Amino acid sequence: MxxxxxxxxxxxxxxxxxxxxxxxxxxxxxxxxxxxxxxxxxxxxxxxxxxxxxxxxxxxxxxxxxxxxxxxxxxxxxxxxxxxxxxxxxxxxxxxxxxxxxxxxxxxxxxxxxxxxxxxxxxxxxxxGAICVTEPGAGSDVAGMRTRAVRTAEGWVLNGSKTFITNGVHGDIYIVAARTDPEAKGSRGISMFIVDKDNPGLKVTRKFDKHGWRSSDTAELFFDDLALPPDALLGEEGKGFYYIMSTFQNERLVVGALVSGTCARAIELTVDYVRQRQAFGKPLWDQQVVRNKLAWVASKAAAVRALTYQCALMIDQGKDTVREVSMLKAFGAETLQEVVHTCLQLHGGSGYIIGTPVERMARDARILTIGGGATEVMLEEVAKRM
Structure with a gap:
């Protein structure tokens, strides 16, 4: 192997x-x-x-x-x-x-x-744990959040819904973003809360049947007059948008790592396959076009990995990495599409059969240009800082 x-x-x-x-x-x-x-x-x-x-x-x-x-x-x-x-x-x-x-x-x-x-x-x-930010009407547009948390004498009451929540069905600790100042506009007035699974106001309304990432449970959640104690507030009131954006930088770094590992595995499988698969009397590997395609995607994958490690180093040094991790998220996720679909193509018909690793990786890869900030949003983040 x-x-x-x-x-x-x-x-x-x-x-x-x-x-x-x-x-x-x-x-x-x-x-x-x-x-x-x-x-x-x-x-x-x-x-x-x-x-x-x-x-x-x-x-x-x-x-x-x-x-x-x-x-x-x-x-x-x-x-x-x-x-x-x-x-x-x-x-x-x-x-x-x-x-x-x-x-x-x-x-x-x-x-x-x-x-x-x-x-x-x-x-x-x-x-x-599960992170609950995305809503049915507000994906990458975090500032469009509608879930509300209202202060009461006993603490807070939470109402609203979240969707596409990884670990949403089987999680235990939910980190939930909600608007606490109804008068504030845009990104202002959002706070973060810790919600325990056994809270009676929390309902899992749907478990999604997904195109890829099928082994991870993904859910839609509903908060119905969910009562929270005062100490459920996480950090400072009104600082939620800042907290979300800060954590997004780490999320996008991890996406770069997921891309890097997936690329490496897809290339491994495909090199093995084309060395063994005979066509026109010789292994596919002997075809220059096949070798060139694999060399090309391997080069791009190496570039994604180098940027991933550079971003990690910058984060550990306390530097502002919004531009760099946005580049990484956009370039990495789009590169992964090219890598896995090139590998699927070189597997021929067998790459299209459900149950083969390259077919599964091609399905799993698709979400990474969407989740954690769509490619188009990431490019805007880069452009703002040019």
Whole structure:
């Protein structure tokens, strides 16, 4: 079996190389043999979260005193790359939404009491997180949010709905964005709240049957007079839009890592296939056009990976990365489409059969030009900073 490896960046220290090797082994032994069943059932067993949590990989960037690893952005990149090399985008997305896109709000902005209550269980995989921002009428337009939280004598009352929520069915800790100032316009007046699954005002109204990422559960949620205590407010009131935008930078970094790992796996599979597949009396690999196509997509994939690591380094240095991660999200997600569809094309008819890895990766890849900020929105973010 070919292992397609990019040039290993000098940025990885011994600890991160160990993380990479252990997650790769976990992916090979504990994900790949079972994930077809998860694709069929539309959910990932809780045992997967527990095992990764026990290994210390679900809280690598969270504070050590609450069960985390206290590591930097490169840890998120290594985790995302190696999980996505499994070839199962749904598994990689569910796990990284938990570790890097939802619970991270508590790690960064939670009070000591909130961190103590939620982070140990989240880092250990005992409880799973979901981030609830997208609404039926407001996807990339976060400022168009309509979900409301009204202050009461007892705390807050939440009403509204969220859609396309990863881990929405089987999650335990929901980080919910809601408008708290009805008079504020646009991005102002939005706050963040922590909602527990057992709150009677929370209803899962629909579990989506998706084109790809079929092993991750994706739901529509409804909040019906959902009562929250005062300490459910996460961070400062009215700062929610800023918090969302800040976390989006990390989300888009992780997307770059998911792209990098998926590209590597698709190229590995395709190089093996064209070396074995005979056509016109010789292996497809002997056709110059085939080799050139693979060399071309491998070059683009290497460029995405280099930009991913550069963005991680900038984040760890405390630099403003909005422009760079927007470039990464747009260029990476669009490059992935080219890579997986080139690989599917080179597999011929077998690449179109459900159940083959390249067919699944082509379906899984499609969401990445949409979720986390559509390509068109990302390009506007870049253009604003030119």
């Amino acid at each position: 070919t292992e397609f490896e990019f040039l290993e960046p000098d940025l990885l220290d011994e600890d991160l190389r160990m993380v990479r090797d252990q997650v790769r082994r976990f992916s090979r032994e504990r994900i790949v043999p079972f994930a077809d069943e998860w694709e069929a059932t539309g959910e990932i067993p809780r045992s997967v979260f527990l095992e990764l949590g026990q290994m210390g990989f679900l809280g690598m960037r969270h504070p050590v005193e609450y069960g985390g690893g206290g590591m930097g952005a490169l840890a998120s990149v290594v985790l995302g790359e190696e999980l996505s090399r499994s070839g199962y985008g749904g598994v990689a997305s569910a796990l990284t939404v938990h570790s890097d896109m939802s619970i991270s709000h508590i790690a960064h902005r939670g009070s000591p009491a909130q961190k103590q209550r939620y982070l140990p269980d989240a880092c250990a995989g005992r409880k799973v």
